[in-house]
Amino acid sequence: MNDKNKLFIKALELAENLSYKVSPRPPVAAIVTYKGEIIGEGVTTIDPLIHAEVNAINAAEEKLKSLKDCVLYTTLEPCFHTGNTGPCVDRIIESGIKKIIIGSVDPNPKVNKKSINKLKNNKTDVELIENHDLKKRSDNLIEPFKMYIKNSLPFVTVKMAISLDGKIATKTGDSKWISSEKSREIVQDMRSKSDAILIGSKTLEIDKPSLNARNRTLQPKIKAVVKTAPNKISEIESLLLDNASKIIVYCHKKPNNFESWKDIDFVEVNKKNEKLDLVAILKDLSERGCINVLMEGGGKLLGSLIDLNLVNKVRLFISPMLIGGESSADSIGGEGIEFISQSKKLTDVEVKIVESDIMVTGKLKDHV
Numbered sequence: 001m002n003d004k005n006k007l008f009i010k011a012l013e014l015a016e017n018l019s020y021k022v023s024p025r026p027p028v029a030a031i032v033t034y035k036g037e038i039i040g041e042g043v044t045t046i047d048p049l050i051h052a053e054v055n056a057i058n059a060a061e062e063k064l065k066s067l068k069d070c071v072l073y074t075t076l077e078p079c080f081h082t083g084n085t086g087p088c089v090d091r092i093i094e095s096g097i098k099k100i101i102i103g104s105v106d107p108n109p110k111v112n113k114k115s116i117n118k119l120k121n122n123k124t125d126v127e128l129i130e131n132h133d134l135k136k137r138s139d140n141l142i143e144p145f146k147m148y149i150k151n152s153l154p155f156v157t158v159k160m161a162i163s164l165d166g167k168i169a170t171k172t173g174d175s176k177w178i179s180s181e182k183s184r185e186i187v188q189d190m191r192s193k194s195d196a197i198l199i200g201s202k203t204l205e206i207d208k209p210s211l212n213a214r215n216r217t218l219q220p221k222i223k224a225v226v227k228t229a230p231n232k233i234s235e236i237e238s239l240l241l242d243n244a245s246k247i248i249v250y251c252h253k254k255p256n257n258f259e260s261w262k263d264i265d266f267v268e269v270n271k272k273n274e275k276l277d278l279v280a281i282l283k284d285l286s287e288r289g290c291i292n293v294l295m296e297g298g299g300k301l302l303g304s305l306i307d308l309n310l311v312n313k314v315r316l317f318i319s320p321m322l323i324g325g326e327s328s329a330d331s332i333g334g335e336g337i338e339f340i341s342q343s344k345k346l347t348d349v350e351v352k353i354v355e356s357d358i359m360v361t362g363k364l365k366d367h368v
């Protein structure tokens with residue numbers, strides 16, 4: 001692997017391993033090199049809000065007076081506009097840097113290639129990373145942001161633990177545990193990295209989950225349940241356990257005594273075809289800055305989301321056990337389809353063995 005790609009991987013790793021959330025912004029990292037050595041690193045910081053390139057340039061300028069012979073590597077095209085900060089493109093020009101290597105073009109229409117063109121017009125050598133795998137890693141980093149900026153919707157990942165015969169519980173509702181301990185640890189990481197966790201009312205009622213990311217410092221910002229008619233606080237009690245997130249109940253009508261349900265937000269949603277409008281729910285989550293939503297069941301809610309093409313990524317933990325029973329819950333409900341030719345086909349499929357489970361991950365639909 002050439003030096004350029006090695007240095008770009010360094011930037012990718014910085015952005016992939018952020019230990020805090022920057023949503024609804026994309027996670028970005030940048031490095032400045034001089035004669036092949038890194039002299040400045042930066043990631044998007046939140047408090048104070050500073051973009052990655054500016055952090056990297058500031059660090060480099062402390063080491064070297066002039067950056068005119070330096071190269072800037074950044075996982076995302078620098079911003080062109082003044083948002084809460086920026087424009088980074090002007091800071092780069094001001095620094096004197098004459099070469100920049102970029103991972104992904106910013107899908108934000110306020111930026112989208114405008115900075116690349118401005119840099120080129122300023123006689124800066126601009127290169128988009130060519131290596132396919134590195135480009136993919138860079139694009140993956142901004143996937144949720146792309147969904148948000150283009151469709152005002154979050155990127156929805158579904159996680160489910162199923163038996164070989166596609167069941168998510170027995171006929172009595174028992175589901176503890178279908179997947180292995182190691183698989184469940186992976187789920188804790190997924191929760192920790194998500195902005196919001198979303199479940200249906202049946203899953204809440206039967207599993208009584210806390211939806212916390214166990215033993216992780218970073219918690220989801222929001223834990224949300226879709227429940228048409230909430231009635232008693234005891235119905236959502238499990239979500240209150242060691243809670244560090246905002247709890248939202250998406251319902252058709254708030255319960256009469258909702259003010260006494262402490263620390264819980266009720267959001268009334270209109271019905272569409274007898275069900276709560278799921279697009280409205282997802283839009284509400286994106287307006288609250290959640291661009292990464294983890295949906296954890298059950299089969300009914302998942303089926304409706306799939307029918308509406310609202311799922312972007314799927315991760316199934318398939319456990320080598322058979323549950324059976326016509327009345328035991330299936331993994332996916334909803335309307336379904338008539339012909340196999342209409343089936344929703346996964347792309348970018350990855351299959352891994354996790355303890356005794358098979359973990360299948362794939363993307364469902366590229367809306368963006």
Ligand code: AOF
Binds near residue numbers: 028052086
């Ligand atoms: C960059 N570097 O580190 C990030 C960028 O509200 P603001 O000022 O933070 O602007 C957010 C926009 O900037 C966001 O929508 C995206 O287009 C871009 N993100 N750009 O140059 C960064 N996070």
Ligand code: ZN
Binds near residue numbers: 051078079080086
């Ligand atoms: Zn910027």
